[in-house]
Amino acid sequence: MHTLKERALHPLRPNRYQTFDVLKDISFHVGRGEFFGIAGRNGSGKSTLLKCLAGIYGVNEGRIWVDGRLSTFIELGVGFNQDLAARDNVVLNGIMMGLSPRESRRRVDEVIDFAELREFEELKLKNYSSGMHVRLAFSVAIQVDADVLLVDEVLAVGDAAFQQKCFDVFHRMRDEGRTIVFVTHDMGSLNRFCHRALLLERGEMVHLGEPHEVADRYLEINFGRTESAGSAADSGRVGDGDARVVEAWIEDEHGQRPASVAQGQRIALKALVRFSAAVEDPAASLYVLNEDHLAIVVATSAREHEQSGRFAAGEELLLSFSFENVLAPGRYNPLFTLAHRGTGMDLIDRLEGAFSFVVTGPEAMGGAVDLPVEVTISRSQAELPAISRA
């Protein structure tokens, strides 16, 4: 019903409004000086929650309290007008954010200097490059000194150097004891900044606690959904078929079969093999492939269990490959092979794509595995005499 005509033509048609509860049963408390994260998938209601906190959307039920001056930082450069000079925009933006005109005018110079745009302050915004635009918007936003800041994924913009500047500012604010509520779906920055975090899913609270717990749950929800079924696809199956891997799965420390596993846990990849003919001393191997189809982990029973024994038709065998999970965060596909004794070329069965699992971790460093590396930096004074001698 957006026009009077529709209403006049269909006076009896009821208004087809669909009510949709975006947020349900949300309750949390953020203490003074806390850096609080709100995480969730797209459409989970995290931005709506932030707008409710900011007073931009009204809530139908429930209440929100704030102690201190609140400033919202939902998008960079809200209300910037392309046809006005940077100076005018900065003043107006300050007033919109709650400063008095005098205060706002007094701060213009600070803002322009922080953005390093002194020479361009009288230039209209439409003549600015996008980088200059972002710099100006960001420095406007951080000049509004509030006790409580509501921040929505603004860190996603800008180049690496600018992001670093943002991070520095957030570190500084955190150290100054300001309260920051931060919405994100970047688990790296969640872990880096937040003291505590809240995970939303379909408008409901899923988890409230330590950032790394929230990050793990987030990844679990995010990737768990697309987890493939446990039964093996028979396509591309090679080998003489004297035995078949009938089931394969992953187990965590507690014997559960999760869809995702956290880094640092001990995990076991297991498979059940059923024989349809007698086989003597079979050898089993495991390949763990990453998303680029590179074998990150390869293990075989041929070394330690050369004489694995004789299996008759109908017998079953349980394989278990267990290791400390040092895999980098991402999705992995295990591949099991079973071969006759000997060179390992005489394949009985090969199972790929039975299932995949996700490794969750605080931060993707970029390596294929995250080994516990000890890093030290020290001045190498021992070298100095050697140089002087030469």
Next chain:
Amino acid sequence: MSTETSALEGLAPQAAPFEGLGRPIKGPGALIRDWRRFWHLTYNIARNEFKLKFFGSVLGYVWQVMRPLLLFGVLYVFFVVISHVGRGGKPSEHAYGVQLLGSIVLFTFFAEATGGSVRSVVDRENLVRKIQFPRLVIPLAMVLLSFFNLMMNLVVVLIFALISGVHPMLSWLEVPLILAMLVLFSTGMAMLLSALFVRFRDIQPIWEVVSQIVFYGSPVIIPIQKVRETLIEGHHHDQLLYHLYMLNPLVTVFQQFRHAVVTHATLSAGQALGSWAALLEPLALVLAVFALGFWVFNRSAPFVAENL
């Protein structure tokens, strides 16, 4: 109803631990407690719009003054020079050009303030969705912007009046009161239109037509004496239509402006209405429109961001 009561019951026992948590966050509204901030916002938005409007063009402010003057020129040539409207040589037609220009300038304010407000809230979606500020600021800034223009145009009217042989009169002191009525009426319409436009997008074309009707339905071109002669004293004799005509608050505003500023020979609003007591009718209408406009805007303000 039942969900509401259960929600309240659920909250009641918890109310105590929430004390000392600071101020509650209310959703968005039309107004805020801090009147100074409200004024600063309105003033600065209007100021920036004003800058934007004129800094881009070569002649800048001149255009703003030229627009009513050009309209005046066209109307003057066709109606006064060619059709001899206001050239009967009667004392009430003294300095008819000034009377015409004055009405045009006042009407221009009304048309700009209301027409500019219709889309104002929707066009500032970006602000409404992302910053918490009193929503009423937006239409009021548009009215204020039009008021800046009105002040500039009135200077032109003053100069034109002095050139045309109008002598300064004590009744010029009535002008602020006349303008107050005009501004109040325009603000009421601005609030009403901008709030309705969020839900009904056909308000804009409808209002454009209504503005045109109002232009011809008030003493801009045709002097009120002529309307009176035709509808009351002439053989048409339509008391009701004349009553309706006089109900339009702009008729009172324009006519009293002509009477107070240009010549006492033309009818005052009171004379045109029959008695000064009858002035209560258009005044009541102005207050009613203002109250209705505020009520509608205030009611829709909390949901503007969602309904855009």
